[in-house]
Amino acid sequence: MARGLIDLLCAGRPAMFAGVIFVGAGLGTGCGGGVTSRRGEVTSTTAAIRAAEEVGAKNTPRSALHLKYARDQLKEAQGLLAEGRRDEGGLVLLRAEADAELALAIARESVARREAQRLVEEVEDLKKKESTSR
Amino acid sequence: MKRSTFNLVWALALTALSACSPAIPPQELVDAREAYRKASEGPASQVSPVSLDDARIALDEAEDAYRKDPESIATRDLSYVALRQSEIAASSGNRALAVRLRQRAVRDRERLRRTRQERMEAELSQARAQLGNTQSELEKERTARASAESKLAAAMASLEEIAKVKEESRGLVITLSGAVLFASGKSELLPIAQQKLTQVAQTLKDEAEGRKIVVEGHTDSRGSSRRNQELSLSRANSVRSHLVSQGVNTGLISAVGLGEDRPVANNRTAEGRANNRRVEIIVQPET
Numbered sequence: 065m066a067r068g069l070i071d072l073l074c075a076g077r078p079a080m081f082a083g084v085i086f087v088g089a090g091l092g093t094g095c096g097g098g099v100t101s102r103r104g105e106v107t108s109t110t111a112a113i114r115a116a117e118e119v120g121a122k123n124t125p126r127s128a129l130h131l132k133y134a135r136d137q138l139k140e141a142q143g144l145l146a147e148g149r150r151d152e153g154g155l156v157l158l159r160a161e162a163d164a165e166l167a168l169a170i171a172r173e174s175v176a177r178r179e180a181q182r183l184v185e186e187v188e189d190l191k192k193k194e195s196t197s198r
Numbered sequence: 199m200k201r202s203t204f205n206l207v208w209a210l211a212l213t214a215l216s217a218c219s220p221a222i223p224p225q226e227l228v229d230a231r232e233a234y235r236k237a238s239e240g241p242a243s244q245v246s247p248v249s250l251d252d253a254r255i256a257l258d259e260a261e262d263a264y265r266k267d268p269e270s271i272a273t274r275d276l277s278y279v280a281l282r283q284s285e286i287a288a289s290s291g292n293r294a295l296a297v298r299l300r301q302r303a304v305r306d307r308e309r310l311r312r313t314r315q316e317r318m319e320a321e322l323s324q325a326r327a328q329l330g331n332t333q334s335e336l337e338k339e340r341t342a343r344a345s346a347e348s349k350l351a352a353a354m355a356s357l358e359e360i361a362k363v364k365e366e367s368r369g370l371v372i373t374l375s376g377a378v379l380f381a382s383g384k385s386e387l388l389p390i391a392q393q394k395l396t397q398v399a400q401t402l403k404d405e406a407e408g409r410k411i412v413v414e415g416h417t418d419s420r421g422s423s424r425r426n427q428e429l430s431l432s433r434a435n436s437v438r439s440h441l442v443s444q445g446v447n448t449g450l451i452s453a454v455g456l457g458e459d460r461p462v463a464n465n466r467t468a469e470g471r472a473n474n475r476r477v478e479i480i481v482q483p484e485t
Binding site for chain 1: 271272275276278279282283285286289290292293296297299300303304306307310311313314317
């Protein structure tokens with residue numbers, strides 16, 4: 065698992081794995097630097113939640129629900145970490161981050177769908193105007 | 199191997215592996231497998247392969263954890279994460295489709311706007327050409343009217359040299375002095391009068407076409423009333439005849455003798471009587 069973690073971090077590719085927390089900061093230096101935030105950390109989870117909020121995840125019921133899950137799980141993870149239960153806390157952080165990323169994805173999809181719908185309607189409107197003006 | 203085929207084979211392989219496993223997989227893992235299967239069959243395999251790869255890796259992690267310890271918290275949590283990753287892949291695929299739809303709509307919109315613009319420019323150009331034609335016709339009409347007005351003004355000026363011309367409610371009244379037209383007591387036109395009436399006839403033909411004309415004969419009050427009546431009618435008829443001979447429409451012109459009944463000046467003075475001896479040609483207004 066540690067080998068998988070190093071491979072994935074050095075490739076700069078997001079991956080899901082357990083036990084990120086106890087691998088610790090030493091791995092960050094193992095791949096030559098440049099990695100400031102890893103999956104399953106409080107900072108990356110917080111950043112994912114913030115990104116989802118900025119895209120408007122609160123405005124879509126489904127993404128709002130996952131945003132709520134993310135926040136609740138972040139809070140739960142922080143409690144576990146404060147109690148020194150790093151393994152459990154790390155896993156809950158992974159769940160929180162996954163929910164935040166899903167909220168972000170749904171919000172983006174919603175924005176893209178709305179924008180596409182708006183443009184399709186605009187095109188239909190133009191077509192109607194064009195056919196009536198001929 | 200195509201990516202979609204690869205994803206399907208992968209999903210089947212995972213299903214086969216799980217079938218060999220002795221323990222019942224947790225619901226989270228079952229859901230994650232199903233979500234991955236759906237995502238790999240959806241648009242994500244074509245339009246968002248990276249997110250589908252992430253989902254596969256997450257599911258792989260969950261399957262590994264399950265093989266090591268089917269009932270561990272890590273297995274459930276990693277399955278939960280794998281489920282979310284598959285949902286993210288599906289959502290990314292839908293989003294990519296929406297983006298494509300949007301791009302196509304933008305292209306269509308631009309094409310339609312361009313077509314509309316071209317059509318409007320063509321219409322504008324046509325309207326400008328029509329306006330140009332109308333202006334040209336208007337200018338011709340304006341020139342023709344100015345020419346007609348100019349001719350009319352010249353005719354009136356010419357007429358005013360030999361007669362008084364006045365616009366009244368009964369029409370245009372051309373008054374010719376009796377002294378210019380006739381010898382005293384006579385109703386035959388003097389040669390000079392014939393020349394002047396020929397000019398009048400020309401103006402009437404040009405400017406009063408289609409309008410009714412009445413020739414009125416008037417005398418002063420000297421002599422008997424009956425004689426004055428006869429003389430005024432005879433003189434009016436002489437004028438009418440001459441005008442007809444010069445081309446004025448005979449059906450539109452009539453003559454009437456009014457004798458001494460309608461003086462325009464005092465009959466006690468020589469000047470007044472001279473003014474009363476007259477012939478009036480009335481061009482009635484158009485009806």
